[in-house]
Amino acid sequence: MPDNCARRDGELYLKQSPMNYTDEQLKLKSLRLRRSVLKWVKHAGAGHTGGSLSCIDILNVLYNRILNVSPQDFSSPDRDRYIQSKGHSVEALFVVLADRGFFQESELETMCRYQSHFIGHPTRKVPGVEQNTGGLGHGLSIGVGTALAAELDKKAYRTFVLLGDGELAEGSNWEAAMSAAHYGLDNLTAIIDCNSLQIAGRTRDVMNSEPLGAKWSSFGWSVSRIDGHDYGQLTEALAAPLKEGQPSMIIADTIKGSGVDFMEGVGKWHHGVPNDEEYSGAMAAFDAQLSELEGVLS
Amino acid sequence: MSAPAGSMYSDAAESIAAELGLRKGKANLEVFAATVEELASKDRDVLAVVSDSRGSGKLGPFGERYPEQLIELGIAEQNLVGVSAGLASAGKKVFAVSPACFLSARSLEQIKNDVAYSDNPVTLVGISAGVSYGALGTTHHSLHDFAVLRAINNIYVVCPADNYEAREAVRAAAALGTPVFLRFGKAALYDLGSEDEQAFEFGKARVLREGSDLAFIATGETVIHALLAAEWLKRSQGLDVRVVDLHSIKPFDTDAVVAAARECDAVITVEEHMINGGLGDACASAILESGLSGCRFKRIAIPDEYTVTGSQADIFRHYGITMEGLVESASRLLAQPAAVS
Numbered sequence: 001m002p003d004n005c006a007r008r009d010g011e012l013y014l015k016q017s018p019m020n021y022t023d024e025q026l027k028l029k030s031l032r033l034r035r036s037v038l039k040w041v042k043h044a045g046a047g048h049t050g051g052s053l054s055c056i057d058i059l060n061v062l063y064n065r066i067l068n069v070s071p072q073d074f075s076s077p078d079r080d081r082y083i084q085s086k087g088h089s090v091e092a093l094f095v096v097l098a099d100r101g102f103f104q105e106s107e108l109e110t111m112c113r114y115q116s117h118f119i120g121h122p123t124r125k126v127p128g129v130e131q132n133t134g135g136l137g138h139g140l141s142i143g144v145g146t147a148l149a150a151e152l153d154k155k156a157y158r159t160f161v162l163l164g165d166g167e168l169a170e171g172s173n174w175e176a177a178m179s180a181a182h183y184g185l186d187n188l189t190a191i192i193d194c195n196s197l198q199i200a201g202r203t204r205d206v207m208n209s210e211p212l213g214a215k216w217s218s219f220g221w222s223v224s225r226i227d228g229h230d231y232g233q234l235t236e237a238l239a240a241p242l243k244e245g246q247p248s249m250i251i252a253d254t255i256k257g258s259g260v261d262f263m264e265g266v267g268k269w270h271h272g273v274p275n276d277e278e279y280s281g282a283m284a285a286f287d288a289q290l291s292e293l294e295g296v297l298s
Numbered sequence: 299m300s301a302p303a304g305s306m307y308s309d310a311a312e313s314i315a316a317e318l319g320l321r322k323g324k325a326n327l328e329v330f331a332a333t334v335e336e337l338a339s340k341d342r343d344v345l346a347v348v349s350d351s352r353g354s355g356k357l358g359p360f361g362e363r364y365p366e367q368l369i370e371l372g373i374a375e376q377n378l379v380g381v382s383a384g385l386a387s388a389g390k391k392v393f394a395v396s397p398a399c400f401l402s403a404r405s406l407e408q409i410k411n412d413v414a415y416s417d418n419p420v421t422l423v424g425i426s427a428g429v430s431y432g433a434l435g436t437t438h439h440s441l442h443d444f445a446v447l448r449a450i451n452n453i454y455v456v457c458p459a460d461n462y463e464a465r466e467a468v469r470a471a472a473a474l475g476t477p478v479f480l481r482f483g484k485a486a487l488y489d490l491g492s493e494d495e496q497a498f499e500f501g502k503a504r505v506l507r508e509g510s511d512l513a514f515i516a517t518g519e520t521v522i523h524a525l526l527a528a529e530w531l532k533r534s535q536g537l538d539v540r541v542v543d544l545h546s547i548k549p550f551d552t553d554a555v556v557a558a559a560r561e562c563d564a565v566i567t568v569e570e571h572m573i574n575g576g577l578g579d580a581c582a583s584a585i586l587e588s589g590l591s592g593c594r595f596k597r598i599a600i601p602d603e604y605t606v607t608g609s610q611a612d613i614f615r616h617y618g619i620t621m622e623g624l625v626e627s628a629s630r631l632l633a634q635p636a637a638v639s
Contacts, residue, residue, distance in 0.1 A: 077389060124416065131387065132416040135407055141377045142412055145384015152345075152366065152390070172408075175377035182372075 085139020102128030137170025166198030181220030228252025306611035331356035379408035398424025398440035428570035445575025466498035501549035509538035527624035
């Protein structure tokens, strides 16, 4: 068990975490977050639904167990940095930030509308967003920069970067990978939302990025591979003691479209809006799961 | 390697410079390195970030004296700019130093997204800019940087003409808090004087010489040639030629450019850049939008063709970016009748 974690009722939680959610509570939260993603994508009539659903558990654990960030103190130079390099999964980030109180979820009614800051990729105009992203292959370099700054300033904050597996075809990622290891940035953790799909099909068919573990290890990173929908594994990997002198890579195997049965593992939902029938079916399924879980938890 | 070549100043140009009291200074690159070191000695947050470019950026001594303030990223310009953006977002005062040809092309998306759009206050330092690398060829020339960076929101584009401007531009960039691209060549430059009279300010042209028969509007390493040509035209034809040193391509001093067009009989723009999308186009737009018509106007720049091979001096001479070339262009333009307006 990581030093900075404790167990309660057999479940890991981060000692510093202000929330101390149990895995069951996080599961409930993820259900609500997934439901929100679908709701706002449907409302906006646009969105990168599949990838938002694949990374939502990662964001849930990050924002509710790991990251030292808060709406009240977001300008603190000591805050942790979360950079979403796969910026297109912005709906997941929006609903998680709203849940953490960075803004009212109702503001998402303006998503993708004229003059809204809630556009199709993260921008700092939205409270809680650390960096503007959207072009792939940018976030890791920026993360190397913030991690280097922390080292130079002898500050304890950590930097987390979320990448997509399709994104890894961008060569700039590997420039960043090399430099993170060169500088021994153990305060930098990257997570691959490895959902195995991209717009044109399966990542292994479009441009095979495997073997990911061997690649990152050979670049000098400390690598773990986990189930990206398992709160325990995510927590353990994200809260693991830092490997001195090595950046950390967490390859999180995920399911694109996770939580909506007809979207799971189906490439066309990379970006896509469910029709009315699909939407009401998915929302009814969420509501049934929610009432069941809420019943158990109460 | 550098181009084996003679001076771009003819004997006549050298003697006019001497008679004007102009003194040969250093390369702007050296002034940049000295100024950044001076800033770094007083502020630990000042960083030079390089892509195997500490030597060409004259930053070797800086790296020895302030090893913690020189970040080496190897030959990887995209990462250079991305990392610089991250460092700047965490409060560092970053000078990202790389040959202008690579910095403004290979890492253009990082400049657009991670620096300009994200408002991470990096100072991008394009070294050995324009055709400074001469005979190394088109791969190493940056003749597109004004054009591409003019088309990006939230970045200053500044091209100092002498050592004074280079020093002031580096200091001003460090203090600015928003993105800047500084463009430096590696040839030793004449000091153009007048630093006491006109303080350096981004977006404010310096009028180095007054006149109303013709205006040269020039930038960077071409300004000296315009100044010498102005003096030659005075001596040979009695013309009073204004020389506007437009060091800031962005923000653009529209007032100075429009005033030159309004008050002078003709305007010639001069730049070490491709003719498309640079200083000349910016001046033409400003003049037309001001409502002036019939202004005799000529852009001197590197034409849209396979660039001639040779040293920077050879290339300048070939395309008429010398005192003699500019005098010839001026005489030709002034011989044209003004358009009927």
